[in-house]
Amino acid sequence: MDAIRTEDLTKHYRVGFWRPRPYIALDRLSLTVRTGEVFGFLGPNGAGKTTTLKLLMQLMYPSSGRAEILGRPVGDVEVRRRIGYLPENPYFYDYLTAEELLEYFAGLFGYPAAERRRRAASLLDTVGIGAERRLQLRKFSKGMIQRVGIAQALINDPDVVFFDEPMSGLDPLGRREIRQLILQLRDRGCTVFFSSHVLADAEALCSRVAIVAAGRLVASGQLSELLAFQVRGWELVMSGVTPDALSQARADREIVNAVPIDGQRFAMELPASAAPERVLATLTASGAQLVSLTPIRETLEDFFMRQVTGAQRSSNG
Amino acid sequence: MADMRIIAHVAINVFKESVRDKVLYNLVAFAVILMGAAYLIGQLTAGQDVKIIKDLGLAAIGTFGLLIAVFIGIGLVWKEVERRSIYSLLSKPLGRREFILGKYAGLALTLLVNVVVMTAALYLVLGYMDAQFTEEQKSVWAAPALDAGMLRAVALIVVELLLVTAIALFFSTFSSPFLSAALTFGLWVIGHFNADLRNFENIVESPVAAGLARALYYLLPNFAAFDIKSQVVYALPIAPGYLAVTVAYGLAYIALLLTGSVLVFTRRDFK
Incomplete structure (x- = not known):
């Protein structure tokens, strides 16, 4: 059974007060998310992710189309018992403490009081909210609210979680913790569907991704299928490079670009056709020292930019 | 069938919010006004003190309750939508119907606690005043200071406040707080002059205008019906069964408004 399945899911509404005009927020989205995978739902702002x-x-x-979660229609109350949701830029009640908020949400699942307290305490530990849990939420920073938001999404130990921009508002440490949390969720069999425009997160976490732009699905599949993983060049960084050796390498067309970093240290780009060992040997013979040699591959960002620009061009044209 | 346990769970949270939002502070204001008035009136009048305090007390219970019902009622749903706290809430196993009914029940509970405390304070002040007079002085009073019959007026105030809350909640399911407040107050004012619409029908000649007045008379809530303060204070007779019919009328109207609120809210898109 698939965790999530949409078929031609479409949403349009009218915008403008005096002369309303139709706006297509989502156009025939069909996608499938398998049980137990971390699925990245990517796209620029306004692409239709939050919709x-x-x-x-x-x-x-x-407006038309259908959506199912765990094999049931999305409106089914049984579905709600098995899912968790973190909205984008979440906001909760100012007058409740983090502890009380989680206990309130746990109560909606019908857990007895002791179980509510246990779940709230354990999840606040998981997301790194310490003594602050007894403060009213109005005193919380954006990052802390985000952590509480993640905790509330997990209060029922869900089978499928939906995170809308989960890293938003978090500092680098927080982002790393949430990445680890997502991987832990995956390891215990939970399906994670998260929307993001931070591609590094998707690249680090997802087994599969879908890219939407202008309300349409423009690509979906496994990262390894979508990205060309063959090397398309090399980045070579060396110090002590003499001008003569650099000119010679350029003349031999073994270097397409060389950018000075400081003094005699250069970052050089080698074409895929070049043999990096030979360039390295030539430059080393002239007295230069190797700092680093990195293969250049297509990143998710390159792929994303290509897809999104193409989709925007076709929707404008 | 609505899940009563979930409704109660939401309602308690609304009550908690009101308490922490210092809504119950109005009780202090009420007590200060009542005690201050009792003291001042005691200095100025002779014999009429108790009537004035009863009048003032019942009017204050109604007014404080009205302000709470309107100003919290209009924000009940709007605030959740505007601040987006409703997003995480509705993704839980909580139906939109239970959400609306829970919100309503929470504010109703807040109002009830308010009215009970204010009524107790009123009786306390009246009890104090009662002790200040001789039996001879009391013999000219229309009703005793600690007249239990006053509770009939309080009961109708409660139903009126519940109706105002239902109106405010209904408007807040689809409009802004400002508009909801204006519409709720507007209905409350018109509802107090509802009897005039009935008379208007007899005065005008145009059958269209008369028909319209009649339709409005039946359609708009008749708030004047809930006001029996004068009858209670002056110990005037109240028709048998009046209380029961008026309460039933109020509850039926509330049921209609809550059904309307649920219908509007369950169809709403949160863009």
Whole structure:
């Protein structure tokens, strides 16, 4: 059974007060997320990511098409018992403490009081909220609210979690912790569907991704399928490079670009056709020392930019 | 069938919010006004003190309650939507119907606690005043100071406040707080002059205008019906069954408004 499945999911509404005009927020989105995978839902701002999540949470109703979670229609109350959702830039009640908020949400699942307290305490530990848990949420920073948001999404030990921009507002340490948390969720069999425009997160976490732009799905699949993993060049950094040796390498067309870093240290780009060992040997013979040699591969960012620019061009044209 | 346990769970949270938002501070204001008035009136009048305090006390219970019902009622749903706290809430096993009914029940509980405390304070002040007079002085009073009959007026104030809350909640499911407040207050004012619409029907000649007045008379809530303060204070007779019919009328109206709120809210998209 698939964890999430949408078929031609479409949402359009009218915008403008005096002369309303139709706006297509999501156009025939069909995708499948398998049980137990970490699925990245990527796209620029306004691409339709949050609309998709709201349709899956039934915060909006689709204009056409359908969506299922764990084999049931999204409106099914049984589905709600088995999912968790972190909205984008979450906001909770100012007057409750983090502990009380989680206990309140746990109560909606019908857990007895002792179990509510246990779950709240354990999840606040997991997301790194310490003594602050007894403070009212109005005193919380954006990053702390984000952590509470992640905790509330996990209060029912869900089978599928939906994270809308989970890293938003977190510092580098927080981002790393949440990455680890997502991987832990995956390891215990939970399906994670997260939307993001931070591609590094998707690259580090996802087994599969979908890219949306201008309300349409422009690509989806395994990262290894989408990205060309063959080397398309090399970045060579060396120190003590003499001008003569550099000119010679340029003349031999073994270097396409060389940028001075400081003094005689250079970052050089080698074409895929060049043999890095030969360039390295030539430059080393002239007295230069190797600092680093890195293969250049297509990144998710390159792929994303190509897809999104193409989609935007076709929707404008 | 609505899940009563979930409704109660949401309601308690609304009550907690009101308490922490210092809504109950109005009780202090009420007590200060009542005690201050009792002292001042005691200095100025003779014999009429108790009537004035009863009048003032019941009017204050109604007014404080009205302010709470409107100003919290209009924000009940709007605030959750505007601040997006509703997103995480509705992704839980909480139906939109339970959400609306829970919000309503929470504010109703807040109002009830308010009215009970204010009524107790009123009786306390009246009890104090009662002790200041001789039996001879008391013999000219229309009703005793600690007249239990006053509770009938309080009961109708409660139903009126519950109705105002239902109106405010209904408007807050689809409009801004400012508009909701204006509409709720507007209905409350018109509802107090509802009897005039009935008379208007007899005065105008145009059958269209008369029909419209009649339709509005039946359609708009008749708030004047809930006001029996004068009858209670002056110990005037109240028709048998009046209380029961008026309470039933109020509850039926509330049920209609809550159904309307649920219908509007369950169809709403949160963009």
